[in-house]
Amino acid sequence: MTIRLAVAGGNRGARFDQVLGGLEEQIELVSVCDPSEQIRSEWTNGRPELKAFEQFEDLVEDPGIDAVFIATPMLLHAGQALTALNAGKHVLSEVIAAATLDECHALVETVEKTGMTYMMAENYCYRREAMMVKNMADQNVFGDLTYAEGAYIHDCRDLMFNADLTRTWRANGSVAGTQGGFGSTQSSRGNGYPTHSLGPIAQWLGINRGDRLARTTTFVTKSAARQEWARSVLPEGHFDRKDAAWADFTDSATTLIETEQGRVICLRKDSASPRPHNMALHSLQGTNGAYLSGRFDGEGPLVWLDGVSEGVSPANLGYRDKARPAGVANSTRAAWQTLWDLSDRYEHPYWKQFGDEAIQAGHGGGDYFVMYDFARAVAGEIEPPIDVYDAVTWSSIFPISIENVKRNGEPLDVPDFRNR
Numbered sequence: 001m002t003i004r005l006a007v008a009g010g011n012r013g014a015r016f017d018q019v020l021g022g023l024e025e026q027i028e029l030v031s032v033c034d035p036s037e038q039i040r041s042e043w044t045n046g047r048p049e050l051k052a053f054e055q056f057e058d059l060v061e062d063p064g065i066d067a068v069f070i071a072t073p074m075l076l077h078a079g080q081a082l083t084a085l086n087a088g089k090h091v092l093s094e095v096i097a098a099a100t101l102d103e104c105h106a107l108v109e110t111v112e113k114t115g116m117t118y119m120m121a122e123n124y125c126y127r128r129e130a131m132m133v134k135n136m137a138d139q140n141v142f143g144d145l146t147y148a149e150g151a152y153i154h155d156c157r158d159l160m161f162n163a164d165l166t167r168t169w170r171a172n173g174s175v176a177g178t179q180g181g182f183g184s185t186q187s188s189r190g191n192g193y194p195t196h197s198l199g200p201i202a203q204w205l206g207i208n209r210g211d212r213l214a215r216t217t218t219f220v221t222k223s224a225a226r227q228e229w230a231r232s233v234l235p236e237g238h239f240d241r242k243d244a245a246w247a248d249f250t251d252s253a254t255t256l257i258e259t260e261q262g263r264v265i266c267l268r269k270d271s272a273s274p275r276p277h278n279m280a281l282h283s284l285q286g287t288n289g290a291y292l293s294g295r296f297d298g299e300g301p302l303v304w305l306d307g308v309s310e311g312v313s314p315a316n317l318g319y320r321d322k323a324r325p326a327g328v329a330n331s332t333r334a335a336w337q338t339l340w341d342l343s344d345r346y347e348h349p350y351w352k353q354f355g356d357e358a359i360q361a362g363h364g365g366g367d368y369f370v371m372y373d374f375a376r377a378v379a380g381e382i383e384p385p386i387d388v389y390d391a392v393t394w395s396s397i398f399p400i401s402i403e404n405v406k407r408n409g410e411p412l413d414v415p416d417f418r419n420r
């Protein structure tokens with residue numbers, strides 16, 4: 001079965017052009033939708049067979065399309081997904097899937113009602129190390145999981161202004177206070193982009209598959225780096241040079257989540273602080289060992305596993321009279337080893353089979369596997385690995401975090417979208 005796919009939002013969508021080139025048997029790109037004439041013509045140049053739509057509503061009425069990949073500005077995702085599902089199209093949605101709890105509920109109801117396939121394109125779940133750690137967690141290698149951390153730290157201040165010095169959607173204030181644009185989740189006083197950090201963790205912990213996000217809180221810093229940068233690039237007299245222009249923003253947000261099974265997740269999201277990227281910073285703790293991602297690009301991920309890696313924990317070296325498992329009396333302290341030492345045993349089958357194609361398609365391989373699994377889900381071979389319940393559970397941290405901040409950090413329940 002070849003799925004006839006349309007891409008809405010021609011910028012991020014273009015990153016998938018290379019991916020689609022490697023999945024020709026599964027997916028045929030048939031149309032693109034973007035209000036920008038320039039972007040449409042960049043897509044159709046040299047491809048006369050590709051249809052180009054200016055309006056999303058016209059795109060979804062085309063009977064020649066089976067599925068839509070929604071890669072538009074963030075606050076459009078849920079509304080466009082609902083329109084597409086109701087028009088009988090399968091949906092692959094960029095992150096985050098929804099920006100309000102009402103949108104979260106509407107997405108669940110509409111997917112259940114229409115029976116169409118819906119998947120969120122959380123590509124960080126498909127990075128090589130994330131999939132390998134999931135494989136290990138599924139096999140109980142880390143023991144009983146208790147704690148996880150994730151961070152998405154990406155200085156996006158250069159994406160805040162258009163060439164004419166108006167704000168882009170990324171800097172357009174909170175959901176309610178848009179400045180003539182769509183509004184942005186990335187810049188409001190909350191955790192506006194939780195899914196890159198939360199997605200892999202939720203899969204490791206089996207969230208919505210045995211455990212559940214129960215309650216959460218978020219604290220945010222003041223906004224400081226945004227206005228410093230705005231003052232360095234904007235002309236004298238421009239409104240956005242003032243501190244007041246950024247009063248509704250934050251540089252850094254920290255979210256804590258408690259799960260039903262008594263685990264704790266800590267997330268950081270920062271899209272304003274000046275520093276090198278840290279886009280997939282993760283750690284995982286279990287009763288049998290721990291995982292630690294590289295701290296920066298180029299540094300490899302680490303694990304320590306009891307009985308597999310070097311040494312013992314606790315070290316207990318100075319107390320030889322204390323009980324110690326037989327055979328480890330002269331052991332050394334626990335020492336990290338590289339995760340890739342264990343690839344022969346735990347590499348995810350996808351990466352074993354398609355790792356080279358995935359890497360060539362860019363973005364750490366994640367985009368390739370997102371599209372591959374979406375095609376498999378539409379074809380009925382698998383359930384969507386990031387289904388509508390996962391999509392709205394992970395995305396709901398955004399609207400809840402805004403409410404947490406308004407209530408000075410009061411923890412709030414995360415809705416159980418599966419059992420409403």
Ligand SMILES: NC(=O)c1ccc[n+]([C@@H]2O[C@H](COP(=O)([O-])OP(=O)(O)OC[C@H]3O[C@@H](n4cnc5c(N)ncnc54)[C@H](O)[C@@H]3O)[C@@H](O)[C@H]2O)c1
Nearest residue numbers: 008009010011012033034035036056071072073074094095
């Ligand atoms: N998963 C990832 O790693 C990743 C990476 C980058 C961006 N994204 C997500 O992709 C989305 C788009 O990001 P971007 O960087 O391309 O943003 P962008 O602002 O650069 O581009 C958005 C595009 O959408 C078009 N658009 C606006 N309204 C539209 C509509 N109604 N219908 C169709 N197209 C419309 C715009 O003309 C523009 O071409 C965002 O949600 C972003 O968070 C995800």
